[in-house]
Amino acid sequence: MFYRTRTYIAGDWDHDSDAVNQLHKWNDSEHWSLSFTDAHDLMQARDTSNNCSIKASLKTRMDASARFVLIVGNSTDSVTAGGCQLCKSYDSYLKYCVRSRSVDYRSYIKFECDKAVEAGIKIIVLYKAAKVERVKCPEAVRYRGIHVPMCYRDNGKLYWDYNSVKRAFDESDNC
Helix, strand or coil, X not given: CCCCCEEEEECCXXXXXXHHHHHHHHHHXXXXXXXXXXXXXXXXXXXXXXHHHHHHHHHHHHHCEEEEEEEECCCHHHCCCCCHHHCCCEECCCCEECCCCCCCCCCHHHHHHHHHHHHCCEEEEEECCCCXXXXXXXXXXXXXXXXXXXXXXXCCEEEECHHHHHHHHHHHHCC
16 A cells, blocks of 8 residues: 555657656756656556556556646547557457456556546646647546646747646645
């Protein structure tokens, strides 16, 4: 059992890892005051694990979290990784798990969003863009929590917006 003191970060790791890395840069820097303890530091799942084992590990991390941060990029709502239908232990003909585990067709991201809502933890949705586009956000958290852009546009170029992200973190602390 863990106290809920950590921050759980979710997102499309294949396309939006730069945004996650930016959060960690702000957190690790002596020049910025963003401060969180990443729930993913608790334990790591091996990439060769079954999807259900990875989801169990994700749930353990979520159980230790007071805050859920979702990074939303262009493909966040359409990611399918994590669904049982993509697992080597899933029998697609009979539609069951050969390891006798329950079948869950949700992606890791949708699983994480559902668990955050069920746990009742604070939700921050950061859009890897200069505006909030809820249509790109998974339905479970589309109208929950704090939604802010993670970038701003200046002369046609996108820049990371530390102040917007910091305000979202501060506002979630005060809820």
